[in-house]
Amino acid sequence: MVSFWNLLLLATAPAALGAPLLDLIPNLCDLLHILPLPIPECPPPPCDKHGWLIQGAALIRVDIGARNYQTVATSVGGGTAINGIGYNRLDNFLYGCQGTNNQIIRIGLDGSSSIIGTIGGSVTNNIGDIDHEGFYWAATQNAATWIKVDLRPGSSTYGQVVDSGTTPAPGRGISDWVHFPIAGNYLWAVGSNPAGGSSLLRWGFNTHSWEILADYPDTDSDFGGEYGSINGTLWASSNGSGRIWAFSIFDLTAPYVASQGPASSSNDGARCVSNIFV
Helix, strand or coil: CCCHHHHHHHHHCECCCCCEHHHCCCCHHHHHCCCCCCCCCCCCCCCCCCEEEEECCEEEEEECCCCEEEEEECCHHHHCCEEEEEEECCCCEEEEEECCCCEEEEECCCCCEEEEEECCCCCCCCEEEECCCCEEEEECHHHCEEEEEECCCCCCCCCCEEEEEECCCCCCECCCCEECHHHCCEEEEEEECCCCCEEEEEEECCCCCEEEEEEECCCCCCEEEEEECCCCEEEEEECCCCEEEEEECCCCCCCEEEEECCCCCCCEEECCCCCCCC
């Protein structure tokens, strides 16, 4: 087998035309990721820039910058409704809960899927995201009950629930949440405010409780699908209008309509938060 060091020497040595092969290979790690070599120096493969929505069993790719969207698949996983999806940066798959017994479904960006385990329970988890370490945080409405699932590739507990609990109601309607690695051990959410509009909240990994950070009376209130960018922008998709609003988790300035997606009565979102490009 060709070693990493032989490949590195080949890539950096002067070629016959007088230029290193690295000039012809923009990212050596892109090549090494397809070879059976353990390369701890290389990061995970580049992650997708799009926002992803699951509406029932339909997978929709949202181009936030271009303000358009495309249906990738209409019947993911056999057509049973899916919810609580998150994007796993460690393997570039989407994961979510399917059916009333909460099967954990792994979804490729082409709409292919497989079941990797079953959580069980009588209430479907409709909230979900995956943190930067590869743990899937899923919950029922408002995070009344929540679970933490190990989705680290190669882990001995992959696909298993490693923690669970309950959370007091926050006085807001929460249907999705987003983890930002640069913002600490929290999951962030835009929820409906009974007084009108929406509110920005965060839920602590350690406290297992909600904090209300800001109220926004002039926005939509029915946000079902949410996802983020590495700069702290939380994108929230309105079920009724399909409008995608941009909220800042850092300066709490007034949100604005940034893009457009499809309206739906069932809606959940995910995105590779490491990608700033939209």
